[in-house]
Amino acid sequence: MSEVLRISFPEPPVREPEPIVRLKGFSRHFGETRVLDDLDLSIAPGEFVALLGRSGSGKTTLLRTLAGLDEANGASAVIPASRATVFQDARLLPWKRVWQNVVLGVTGEDRRQRAEEALREVGLEHRPDAWPLTLSGGEAQRASLARALIRKPELLLLDEPFAALDALTRIRMHALVLSLWRRHQPAVLLVTHDVEEAMALADRILVLDAGRIAAEERITAPRGQRASVVRPLRGRLLGHLGLQTDGGVYADLIGRDH
Ligand SMILES: Nc1ncnc2c1ncn2[C@@H]1O[C@H](COP(=O)(O)OP(=O)(O)OP(=O)(O)O)[C@@H](O)[C@H]1O
Numbered sequence: 001m002s003e004v005l006r007i008s009f010p011e012p013p014v015r016e017p018e019p020i021v022r023l024k025g026f027s028r029h030f031g032e033t034r035v036l037d038d039l040d041l042s043i044a045p046g047e048f049v050a051l052l053g054r055s056g057s058g059k060t061t062l063l064r065t066l067a068g069l070d071e072a073n074g075a076s077a078v079i080p081a082s083r084a085t086v087f088q089d090a091r092l093l094p095w096k097r098v099w100q101n102v103v104l105g106v107t108g109e110d111r112r113q114r115a116e117e118a119l120r121e122v123g124l125e126h127r128p129d130a131w132p133l134t135l136s137g138g139e140a141q142r143a144s145l146a147r148a149l150i151r152k153p154e155l156l157l158l159d160e161p162f163a164a165l166d167a168l169t170r171i172r173m174h175a176l177v178l179s180l181w182r183r184h185q186p187a188v189l190l191v192t193h194d195v196e197e198a199m200a201l202a203d204r205i206l207v208l209d210a211g212r213i214a215a216e217e218r219i220t221a222p223r224g225q226r227a228s229v230v231r232p233l234r235g236r237l238l239g240h241l242g243l244q245t246d247g248g249v250y251a252d253l254i255g256r257d258h
Contacts, residue, residue, distance in 0.1 A: 020045045020154055020187045021066065022078040027211075028061055028070070035061045037211030045154065046185040050198035053208035054241060059191045062208065063159050066189065083155040084148035088163050090140035092132035092147075099128040102147045118146035121183075122176060138169040142176070149180060156186040162197065174200060178223065195237050199230055207240040215240040 019042035028036040035058040043049050053059045064070040065077075067085045092101045099115035106114065112128075119125050122142040132140060141161055148156060158177070162170045178201060181188055192198055198205045199219065207215040217237065221229050 017045050019043055019078070020080050021189075022076070023065075024076040026065070026077060028058075028065065034211055036065075039212050041206070041213060043155070043187050043189060045187055048181060048188045048190070048201060048203045050190045050192055050202035050205045051208060052192065052195065052198055052205060052237065052241060055193075057208045058211055059208055060159060063157055063189065063191050066155070067157050080154045082151070082153050083157060084151045084153040085157040085159060086141070086144050086148050086161045088160040090132070090135075090137075090144040092135075092140060092143055094132050096132075097128070098124070098130045098132060098135070098143050101132060101143060102150055104147065106150060114150055115146070118150040119143070121149065121180065122146045136169075137165050138173065141165065141173060145176070145180065149184065152184070153186050156181075156188045158188060158190040158192075160191055160193065163193065170197075177201065195234055195241075198237070199226065199233055205237065207237065209240070209242075 021041065021043040023039060023041040026036060026039045026041070027034065039062070041062075051059055051062070061070065063085070066079055067083065068079070092098070093104070096104070099112060099119065102115040102118055103111040108114070116125065116128055119128055119142075122145050124139060124142045124146065127135070127139065132143070135143065144161070162173050165173060174197065177188075190198070190201060200223065203219060205217045205219070206213050207217075209215075215237075217233060219226065219229065219233065
């Protein structure tokens with residue numbers, strides 16, 4: 001009987017994409033105060049990550065490092081050069097018109113046209129010539145998003161960009177950020193205090209505590225179908241943040257007796 005020659009080819013290894021952000025053993029102190037302590041963080045290209053943490057836990061310090069505003073004096077840091085930041089306050093120059101703010105630092109004769117395209121993407125195409133002080137809070141944040149997007153960043157850093165907005169505007173901005181993220185696919189790091197916002201937007205939620213990433217939650221459910229995972233996840237996240245809940249109410253803060 002002739003022998004059957006079986007040749008098996010090994011499965012090609014599934015390659016994880018190289019992270020776009022990688023901090024390893026990263027520390028930052030101010031005088032005696034150690035704010036970030038031997039922190040490890042990596043973010044994949046196109047990933048949407050939310051960063052939660054109590055007030056003073058170092059979220060802004062970490063984001064400023066990634067934004068290049070603070071020196072990355074860690075053991076090893078990979079941060080893409082192509083990045084842009086949106087802050088809680090829109091930080092538009094009041095003496096420049098909206099479109100001029102959007103193309104600040106951008107060169108080329110087609111600046112105005114590019115600004116108009118970016119403003120169209122954020123739903124502000126009707127106000128390119130407005131002065132920033134005449135914009136509502138939501139409009140100012142749209143302009144700030146347009147200014148970030150025009151740079152086509154590989155990494156978009158969002159430092160509580162919706163915190164100062166009313167609840168309805170915030171929901172509209174969530175939808176806008178998600179549609180821009182889907183279209184342009186930057187990696188996003190969103191710093192927020194808002195557990196609901198993190199759960200609605202992110203693929204992965206990190207909790208910063210005592211200078212390190214103390215907890216990590218991955219959400220695989222599609223954004224439109226998260227209702228069933230939200231309740232237990234919310235409880236876990238509040239637990240990571242040091243808050244006990246009782247049926248969704250903050251038992252630790254309001255007491256259990258009344
Ligand atoms: N330039 C600085 N000099 C001294 N201490 C600083 C400096 N910047 C930040 N800190 C301290 O580092 C700690 C972390 O601050 P950071 O602003 O990163 O916290 P956070 O998590 O963003 O807080 P919040 O949620 O309240 O904005 C705080 O105790 C803060 O006082």
